[in-house]
Amino acid sequence: MSRTVIVGAGAAGLTCAKHLRQLDDARTIIVLDKDPDVPYERPPLSKALSGAGSVSGGRDELVKVGIDVVLGTALRVNTVAQVLNTSRGDIAYDELVLAPGSRPHRPAWVSDEVHALHSLDDSRRLRDAVSAARTAVVIGGGFVGAELAASLVSAGVQTTFVFREDALFRNRLGEAVSDLLTRLHADAGVRLIPGAAVAGVEPGQPARVLLTDGTTLPADLVVAGIGAHPDTEWLSDTSLLANDDTIRTDESLSTPAPDVWAAGDSVSWIGSDGSVMRSAHWTTARSHGRHVAIDLAAATRTPFLEAPYFWSMQHGSLLQGIGHIDPRWAEIDIVAGTGPKPGLLARYFLDGELVGAVAINHPQGFMAARGDVEHRAASTHTR
Numbered sequence: 429m430s431r432t433v434i435v436g437a438g439a440a441g442l443t444c445a446k447h448l449r450q451l452d453d454a455r456t457i458i459v460l461d462k463d464p465d466v467p468y469e470r471p472p473l474s475k476a477l478s479g480a481g482s483v484s485g486g487r488d489e490l491v492k493v494g495i496d497v498v499l500g501t502a503l504r505v506n507t508v509a510q511v512l513n514t515s516r517g518d519i520a521y522d523e524l525v526l527a528p529g530s531r532p533h534r535p536a537w538v539s540d541e542v543h544a545l546h547s548l549d550d551s552r553r554l555r556d557a558v559s560a561a562r563t564a565v566v567i568g569g570g571f572v573g574a575e576l577a578a579s580l581v582s583a584g585v586q587t588t589f590v591f592r593e594d595a596l597f598r599n600r601l602g603e604a605v606s607d608l609l610t611r612l613h614a615d616a617g618v619r620l621i622p623g624a625a626v627a628g629v630e631p632g633q634p635a636r637v638l639l640t641d642g643t644t645l646p647a648d649l650v651v652a653g654i655g656a657h658p659d660t661e662w663l664s665d666t667s668l669l670a671n672d673d674t675i676r677t678d679e680s681l682s683t684p685a686p687d688v689w690a691a692g693d694s695v696s697w698i699g700s701d702g703s704v705m706r707s708a709h710w711t712t713a714r715s716h717g718r719h720v721a722i723d724l725a726a727a728t729r730t731p732f733l734e735a736p737y738f739w740s741m742q743h744g745s746l747l748q749g750i751g752h753i754d755p756r757w758a759e760i761d762i763v764a765g766t767g768p769k770p771g772l773l774a775r776y777f778l779d780g781e782l783v784g785a786v787a788i789n790h791p792q793g794f795m796a797a798r799g800d801v802e803h804r805a806a807s808t809h810t811r
């Protein structure tokens with residue numbers, strides 16, 4: 429009987445385990461995770477900072493269907509002997525799936541009083557702090573930072589949102605999307621400070637966020653959402669990592685090591701057009717997990733062709749994205765929304781072909797564009 433070991437009980441690892449169990453009720457499936465709260469979902473953590481909050485739970489359900497959950501840390505892997513060395517002892521495997529996700533950036537200026545938001549435990553600490561805060565500074569203009577700024581104002585906290593880019597998401601999503609997101613934040617009462625670099629955070633009540641231009645921002649609460657790095661340091665003595673510390677796979681999410689696959693945020697894989705792909709989004713992580721499970725159960729290696737999809741909620745507005753979105757090279761066509769909330773559909777074209785789309789409060793337009801982008805992604809397989 430085959431033994432499949434999965435490192436990481438996040439979106440990718442758990443989806444893989446559950447799907448594999450549905451497809452094969454005989455094999456042994458062991459999921460290892462260092463976070464004592466697993467399983468839980470990360471996306472709800474930044475969407476609301478008051479109310480009941482997310483809870484962990486569901487380990488019993490996994491055990492019931494014959495998935496062993498081991499709480500411990502993977503320390504090394506011997507891909508020749510097929511043994512995973514962990515804080516709970518050695519675990520031999522027939523197949524290994526690496527899904528360790530990422531960990532938040534902690535640059536030198538991030539001191540203890542600066543909250544991060546990556547885990548359920550982070551969100552518990554943040555919620556306690558929010559209940560006692562009147563003012564907050566959110567640092568970092570990515571999705572987690574933007575959602576945090578939105579959640580904080582809706583919890584009644586006066587919020588200043590500082591980020592390095594000249595305009596919110598302009599480099600990532602283009603001018604029109606940036607303008608609308610900026611408007612949504614400003615209308616809701618968030619004070620935005622674009623083009624800002626943080627020099628340090630002085631502890632105190634309030635703490636003081638120091639910007640490199642000399643500005644000082646006092647705040648009862650400081651939160652940084654400044655990106656994440658693949659949590660793959662423990663694999664650094666293997667040949668599995670690319671220069672950016674992602675686990676590099678082929679187009680089927682297989683690594684060069686025998687019987688080792690990878691899935692989720694920590695992976696870079698070869699896309700349908702031969703380019704190197706990365707995604708740090710929940711849906712893609714789950715799709716990776718499902719894809720690896722299907723290949724494991726069928727003993728096949730099929731290309732992963734799904735176009736990356738993501739969503740975000742800010743100030744009650746739904747942002748959705750699909751495919752290749754890069755305003756540096758794409759031609760962008762904008763259609764205004766027609767619903768009660770301000771909205772738009774941005775479509776990204778390369779050589780006249782629709783390769784990606786972003787919508788804010790424009791679900792119908794997005795659905796149509798998504799169908800076209802997905803169709804193209806599935807049909808442009810070059811290998």
Ligand SMILES: Cc1cc2nc3c(=O)[nH]c(=O)nc-3n(C[C@H](O)[C@H](O)[C@H](O)COP(=O)(O)OP(=O)(O)OC[C@H]3O[C@@H](n4cnc5c(N)ncnc54)[C@H](O)[C@@H]3O)c2cc1C
Nearest residue numbers: 436438439440462470471502528529692693708709710713
């Ligand atoms: C606050 C927040 C909000 C988000 N909101 C959205 C959203 O709205 N939309 C969206 O598309 N995406 C969102 N994301 C991103 C999404 O959650 C991730 O893309 C997804 O969780 C990635 O899944 P994963 O399985 O690759 O990694 P993770 O979910 O991070 O899971 C990896 C697991 O591996 C474990 N692990 C790591 N190293 C080891 C080791 N050495 N030994 C044992 N265990 C280990 C970790 O403890 C972790 O539980 C959000 C992320 C955060 C943090």
